[in-house]
Amino acid sequence: MLMGSSCLIRLLLGAAFLLAGISALPGADTVEFKIGYLRLVQPRTTISLVEMPAPNDGLAGAELAVTDNNTTGRFLNQHFSLEDVKLTPADDVAAAVGGLADRGISLLIVDLPADAVLRAADAARARGLLVFNAGALDDRLREVDCRANVVHTAPTRSMLADGLAQYLVWKQWRRWVLIVGSHEPDKLYAEALRRSAQRFGAKIVQEKVFEDTGGSRRSDTGVVQVQRQIPVFTQQLPDYDVLVAADESEVFAGYLPYRTWNPRPVAGSAGLVPTSWNASNDQWGATQMQDRFMRQFARPMTALDMQAWTAARMIGESAVHVRSTDAKATLDFFKSPEFALAAFKGQKLTLRDWNLQLRQPILLTDGRTIVSVSPQEGFLHQFSELDTLGFDRSESKCKLN
Amino acid sequence: MRPSRSLLGFVVIATLTDPACAFTAYVSNEKGNTITVLDTNTLQVIKTIKVGQRPRGIELTKDGKFILVAVGDDDTIQMIDPKSDDIVATLPSGPDPELFTQDPAGNILYVANENNNTVTIIDLEKRVPIGEVQVGVEPEGMGLSPDGKILVNTSETTNMAHFIDTQTRQIIANVLVDPRPRFAAFTSDGSQLWVSSEVGGTVSVIDPAKHEVIKKITFAIPGLRSEAVQPVGINITRDGKTGFVALGPANRVAVIDGATHEVKKYLLVGQRVWHMAFTPDEKYLLTTNGVSNDVSVIDVASLKVIKSIQVGQLPWGIAISRQ
Numbered sequence: 001m002l003m004g005s006s007c008l009i010r011l012l013l014g015a016a017f018l019l020a021g022i023s024a025l026p027g028a029d030t031v032e033f034k035i036g037y038l039r040l041v042q043p044r045t046t047i048s049l050v051e052m053p054a055p056n057d058g059l060a061g062a063e064l065a066v067t068d069n070n071t072t073g074r075f076l077n078q079h080f081s082l083e084d085v086k087l088t089p090a091d092d093v094a095a096a097v098g099g100l101a102d103r104g105i106s107l108l109i110v111d112l113p114a115d116a117v118l119r120a121a122d123a124a125r126a127r128g129l130l131v132f133n134a135g136a137l138d139d140r141l142r143e144v145d146c147r148a149n150v151v152h153t154a155p156t157r158s159m160l161a162d163g164l165a166q167y168l169v170w171k172q173w174r175r176w177v178l179i180v181g182s183h184e185p186d187k188l189y190a191e192a193l194r195r196s197a198q199r200f201g202a203k204i205v206q207e208k209v210f211e212d213t214g215g216s217r218r219s220d221t222g223v224v225q226v227q228r229q230i231p232v233f234t235q236q237l238p239d240y241d242v243l244v245a246a247d248e249s250e251v252f253a254g255y256l257p258y259r260t261w262n263p264r265p266v267a268g269s270a271g272l273v274p275t276s277w278n279a280s281n282d283q284w285g286a287t288q289m290q291d292r293f294m295r296q297f298a299r300p301m302t303a304l305d306m307q308a309w310t311a312a313r314m315i316g317e318s319a320v321h322v323r324s325t326d327a328k329a330t331l332d333f334f335k336s337p338e339f340a341l342a343a344f345k346g347q348k349l350t351l352r353d354w355n356l357q358l359r360q361p362i363l364l365t366d367g368r369t370i371v372s373v374s375p376q377e378g379f380l381h382q383f384s385e386l387d388t389l390g391f392d393r394s395e396s397k398c399k400l401n
Numbered sequence: 402m403r404p405s406r407s408l409l410g411f412v413v414i415a416t417l418t419d420p421a422c423a424f425t426a427y428v429s430n431e432k433g434n435t436i437t438v439l440d441t442n443t444l445q446v447i448k449t450i451k452v453g454q455r456p457r458g459i460e461l462t463k464d465g466k467f468i469l470v471a472v473g474d475d476d477t478i479q480m481i482d483p484k485s486d487d488i489v490a491t492l493p494s495g496p497d498p499e500l501f502t503q504d505p506a507g508n509i510l511y512v513a514n515e516n517n518n519t520v521t522i523i524d525l526e527k528r529v530p531i532g533e534v535q536v537g538v539e540p541e542g543m544g545l546s547p548d549g550k551i552l553v554n555t556s557e558t559t560n561m562a563h564f565i566d567t568q569t570r571q572i573i574a575n576v577l578v579d580p581r582p583r584f585a586a587f588t589s590d591g592s593q594l595w596v597s598s599e600v601g602g603t604v605s606v607i608d609p610a611k612h613e614v615i616k617k618i619t620f621a622i623p624g625l626r627s628e629a630v631q632p633v634g635i636n637i638t639r640d641g642k643t644g645f646v647a648l649g650p651a652n653r654v655a656v657i658d659g660a661t662h663e664v665k666k667y668l669l670v671g672q673r674v675w676h677m678a679f680t681p682d683e684k685y686l687l688t689t690n691g692v693s694n695d696v697s698v699i700d701v702a703s704l705k706v707i708k709s710i711q712v713g714q715l716p717w718g719i720a721i722s723r724q
Contacts, residue, residue, distance in 0.1 A: 068558055068559075071518055071537055071538045072537055072556075072560075075561060075575040076575075285557060287497075288515050288539050291516055292516075313558075320577060340601055340602075341600075342580040342600035342601075346650075348600040348602065348627075381626070385628070386628065
């Protein structure tokens with residue numbers, strides 16, 4: 001179980017502070033909030049050179065949130081800091097979590113693959129840490145493999161696919177051809193897209209697998225062959241409205257737009273992409289966020305940066321209200337009706353109490369602008385329209401304990 | 402109406418409130434880069450003035466002679482002569498100004514700079530910056546106590562109302578409110594401060610002497626999910642009896658009882674209602690509706706929406722002059 005028997009007292013203290021005006025108290029002891037950041041460092045190549053991830057992808061978002069939290073902390077005598085721990089695939093995740101716990105950290109952001117998230121979660125549970133999954137999109141982490149001490153700020157594949165599907169159906173682009181990569185994450189994304197098609201009334205008229213036969217993303221010879229390969233690959237398909245690609249592995253989707261046999265739009269892993277964030281989002285005050293990020297890191301802000309920012313900002317919010325790093329009190333606050341996060345997405349973000357997934361709109365971007373934001377108009381829900389994205393409470397296989 | 406009033410000899414009252422006088426409303430159109438000028442008597446558009454990029458916060462100078470409009474993408478506040486439509490000055494507002502307020506004498510302008518966590522203080526006559534105050538992340542709402550002694554700034558990501566002593570320019574208190582506080586308004590007697598939280602979906606009523614939240618106003622509209630309730634603009638009648646809160650994408654203005662702080666009524670207006678302004682006689686309350694490109698006119702006495710007027714592209718702010 002999560003530790004922290006004094007959480008009730010702290011909550012009451014927090015409530016007492018809320019009622020009173022908060023003045024900066026010069027000379028009062030500053031409370032330190034140390035946040036762990038655990039990530040797997042492995043090279044990742046993208047088809048587009050401009051989308052190559054920076055070495056601090058994700059971490060930078062958490063660092064920006066720490067800066068934001070510290071601006072607020074000046075008024076509350078709170079100080080936030082990050083400890084960044086980099087792992088290689090050979091490293092022991094549980095040992096790394098233990099090390100962070102030894103250094104007094106109770107709140108931990110992770111950017112790890114699904115299995116490693118579970119190893120971190122189980123090690124964290126033994127030491128009373130609360131984990132924030134900022135990286136893994138896997139639905140199973142919120143469903144059969146959900147954990148009572150893991151909050152998910154990353155959206156799931158099903159949320160991304162539903163966000164895209166709602167828009168395609170709104171556009172009346174109901175006949176899809178689905179092209180799936182040959183790697184495991186591609187197959188999981190395709191599964192989510194199939195579910196969305198069925199859920200919102202689209203029809204997958206044909207599926208094709210794009211085998212990864214190896215090869216580099218960049219070459220001196222250039223895209224001469226690609227220009228011939230893609231039309232041939234997309235020839236002889238039944239009549240369709242949109243080509244949907246599931247290619248998280250960055251093998252082929254980036255080559256599809258403008259090269260299909262029939263002139264059709266592309267969506268999914270290329271073309272119109274559903275995401276938690278894009279550097280082009282300038283709505284709902286996001287311009288300030290993009291500016292702050294660019295000033296601090298001299299590069300555009302990615303979806304992973306946003307997911308990590310969101311986790312560290314959630315910690316900032318709980319610090320203001322709970323005034324403690326206690327993991328249980330922090331989680332109780334997130335699950336309470338008092339919690340609402342402003343994250344430049346046009347509405348408050350709240351937590352699904354049945355699986356600890358953060359509710360969030362899904363942005364649809366062509367990489368240069370935000371084309372639309374889901375949930376789309378007309379997709380209704382009895383509790384929150386954000387719950388039309390991803391697995392809903394009644395479908396959930398998660399048992400938190 | 403005009404002759405009968407003057408016949409009755411309401412000279413003093415007439416100069417103060419003059420309901421017969423045609424007031425002029427100025428609406429900033431965020432996307433159109435224009436100001437729409439409306440006659441509040443005929444409820445017709447008089448003309449459109451071209452301004453800088455992304456006009457939002459808008460006020461008139463206290464002498465009524467000039468329009469001040471924050472043009473965020475040009476990093477300045479433009480001073481415009483409404484007679485000639487000329488931009489007579491650009492004020493050193495600091496980067497990305499959005500909302501601002503003036504001291505009661507009209508000599509000093511306080512500007513929220515969203516992009517660098519500061520409030521800039523400007524001498525309006527000399528048109529030079531004379532100071533700045535470091536506040537929370539993304540300062541936005543600006544409210545000045547009626548006596549001009551306390552400036553309140555709300556910071557959207559820090560989620561606080563910062564109380565600033567205008568003499569010492571020091572923060573004297575910070576009051577936590579719900580997420581994304583966007584607007585701060587004092588009652589005319591200075592006894593209450595209302596702060597709207599756009600993402601939190603609430604209005605905090607604060608005792609400005611004790612720096613305490615004394616009431617949190619919540620909004621429940623049948624058939625509408627809670628995420629759509631996003632309070633921004635607040636206007637309170639001079640007698641303090643009625644408050645109006647613009648609820649953003651809920652497309653409604655809430656009418657609040659000033660004594661009990663209970664919601665009395667929801668008025669359906671245009672889409673994505675941002676800000677509001679009373680005519681000086683408080684006969685009408687005009688609202689800017691960002692998505693439907695119009696202004697709704699609320700009759701304050703009957704609490705009815707009586708007209709909508711097409712304005713420019715994405716209307717945002719509004720100010721009304723006596724002229």
